[in-house]
Amino acid sequence: MGVPTVPVITRSFEELVKSIAFKKGIPGMRIVFTPHPVTDRTPEVCRKYILGRDPVSGRPMLDVILDGLTRPPAAEDRRAGPIARPARPRLLEPMAEDELQKYFLDNGYTDGFPVVPPTERRVAEMLKGTSREPGEIVGRMRPSDPHEAWEYTVEMVAANAVMAGAKPEQFPAILAIASTGVTSLFSSTSSFARMAVFNGPIVGEIGMNAGIGAMGPFNHANAAIGRAWTLISRNLGGSGKPGETYLGSQGTPLNYSNICFPEAEAALPPGWNPLHVQKGFKPSDSVVSLFSGWSLNNVAWFSPMPIHEVIRGWLEHFFSTSVSQATLILDPIVAGDIAAAGFGSKEAYIDYLAKNTGTPSWLYWQTRQNELEKAKEGVEPFAGYLRLGDAGVVPVPRFGRGRGGRSAIEVVVTGGSTNAYWFGGDFSHLTSVAVDPWR
């Protein structure tokens, strides 16, 4: 900034803000803390906080503010130049396996479960799964925008793949995910989850499961690739340290091995393209598509209405952390029923949903303060929307185009056709990348 600066931060973010200040090159930053939270507090409560004590230093908050703006910086805080960082040798000191498991757990290298020790022999075996050089840089990853990004090599990804219990033939799929730089442990006070959907020949080559229990813990490739993503996010992307690089208030069990499964391409109805073809790849390409969201509902609503209408109704009214993006994961039976109802492609059904899904009144007014004020002044069409009442549906499409002009609704097909189930949730497509360059 160039002038004395004092940020005021709530108590819950002490570890985060001190870490960020250090990584941005201002370890001596003067930070003032207030009780948490301050959102929706009355002016009277805020005044009490401000005239009270900084909950971290224990000193009166106003004294801490003045001190931050007037006390001369220490000599080292007035200097420029590099800050020394701890060395990270390629090999750790040898230790007994029990000690190693405890060391990895205590240092946050795991997902809470034991890992396969990444010995040189095992890592060398994993490296046989790719033609890439061990020292090649694969990518950079960070927990979220304000954080620093770490770099990582092919060998480092291999070490984490070993830890996850993966096999060399699965390594190109893991490298492809790592190359995106997308962390599976995104840091936000909400608890993000991630999803990885595979398409193309790689699915059969490494024996992924798109049949019964595709999204469950029943297949080694699905499980190990998903687990590797989380270990990579922690160890190579600097994510997942609660309070510092992970702030999800409740966390999510989906982060253990993410939602990792292939699309059931052989079971797609005629005319329905696989996901990777929808994203511009050839059918013969092996591709992984990454999604971000929070939660999924699992539904089989046996209704007199056709299933494509049941899904439309669910989409209109579902409520989650994000309310304007959605992904449907359909069992092949459901996809077949929708196709039989006249939807010859995923895109045709998505367009139908986008055009015929209005916005429930309660949701419309929650997200449109300006329109609500106009409605109360009698301005049309908002006044008319308000007359619909709380139970009405405002004729404004709930789902339009998503980020970058992409559809805000995605459709994926997987499952074993044991019944007409489907998942719906608030996931959105982030990116699709080819696996083949990492073979």
Added chain:
Amino acid sequence: MKIRIVCILLAALVSAGLTLDLSRAEGEARIAVLNPQGILPPIERIPMAPRAESLEGKTIYVVDTKFPRTRAFVETLHRVLQETYPKTVWVLRDKLGNYQVDDPNLWKEIREKGHGVIMGIGH
């Protein structure tokens, strides 16, 4: 005699085997593994701005970063500072856009007209 020799040999072998097992358990237990962590980026220290001895007669900005539903806190902070330190000019300003948007014009103004800044607040 032969039986005794065989027994002694067997006992020796068993004993040797046990010793071997124990030493192998200790030796094998120490394994070297690769460091699973990525490469840390360098950090360049940013020198902190010099401070004035007193804020009397100085202009200090109080910037609302526009985190949702925290306006009451920033306004109250500005009011309390005005009441408590009336010899300082406290300027309340909104940052451009939401809390994720940069505002280089405001930072420039603060550098040109201000002697310090208080930034708040989230959550």
